[in-house]
Amino acid sequence: GAVVSQHPSRVICKSGTSVKIECRSLDFQATTMFWYRQFPKQSLMLMATSNEGSKATYEQGVEKDKFLINHASLTLSTLTVTSAHPEDSSFYICSALEARGKKEAFFGQGTRLTVV
Amino acid sequence: AQKITQTQPGMFVQEKEAVTLDCTYDTSDPSYGLFWYKQPSSGEMIFLIYQGSYDQQNATEGRYSLNFQKARKSANLVISASQLGDSAMYFCAMSLYNNNDMRFGAGTRLTVKP
Numbered sequence: 001g002a003v004v005s006q007h008p009s010r011v012i013c014k015s016g017t018s019v020k021i022e023c024r025s026l027d028f029q030a031t032t033m034f035w036y037r038q039f040p041k042q043s044l045m046l047m048a049t050s051n052e053g054s055k056a057t058y059e060q061g062v063e064k065d066k067f068l069i070n071h072a073s074l075t076l077s078t079l080t081v082t083s084a085h086p087e088d089s090s091f092y093i094c095s096a097l098e099a100r101g102k103k104e105a106f107f108g109q110g111t112r113l114t115v116v
Numbered sequence: 117a118q119k120i121t122q123t124q125p126g127m128f129v130q131e132k133e134a135v136t137l138d139c140t141y142d143t144s145d146p147s148y149g150l151f152w153y154k155q156p157s158s159g160e161m162i163f164l165i166y167q168g169s170y171d172q173q174n175a176t177e178g179r180y181s182l183n184f185q186k187a188r189k190s191a192n193l194v195i196s197a198s199q200l201g202d203s204a205m206y207f208c209a210m211s212l213y214n215n216n217d218m219r220f221g222a223g224t225r226l227t228v229k230p
Contacts, residue, residue: 032216043207044161044220091159097216104151105211105218107161 002028004096006108013084013115021079021111023094029074030096034105035067038091050077084115118143118210122221129198130229136183137193137224139208147213150191152182155205155223164206167191198228 003026013019023033032051036044048064050056050071058064066088068080077096081088091112095105119142129135141150148169154162167175167182175182183192195202208221 034217036220038159043222046217046219049215049217093159093161095161095218104163104166105216106163107153110159110161112159 002106004106004108010112018082023077025075025096028098032097033077034095036093086115120221124224126225134196139191149211151209152193153207203228
């Protein structure tokens, strides 16, 4: 299957700082990328959908000013957690679709964020 | 939005036996896809199997098969000949064809006993 690379896999940051997470599709062009958040022992919760060249669509309850998403190219989407707080500590995972209507979304390896 | 329900928080199965993980869904949209993913402790999401809403036959991928009952809106995963490496979290997911965003169920933790 197609490869989606997510970086970094783990990050520890101080409270109040910002953290950027990258999601790259390595062997295909991703018109749409999704960002999920997963708390321990819970399911993946969709945070936002990003389409290349347009603004991301955020799910209800997700602060768009806190979780900045940029999908500037067909192979890269970034999630920036701004002014991070300990409650933002979580597992963040991205997925990418090659083209609209494709059956399978390919997932990155995930990023474990710890805010201290 | 679509809703996915997995009612089994945890399941146990003896090695080499078969196990069924339940998944029901709810949507008024006739065009959708159903997925099962495996998530080991490392966190990666491993795609297992896909079933389209218009597919006439149940999907199969090696030891995985999907028992698709459209009228009951269920998409249960059957794992045959369980192996110790099958121990993991399993998530059922659904994607509508018109928006592609994938929603997940709560997950089932499967433990395979030797």
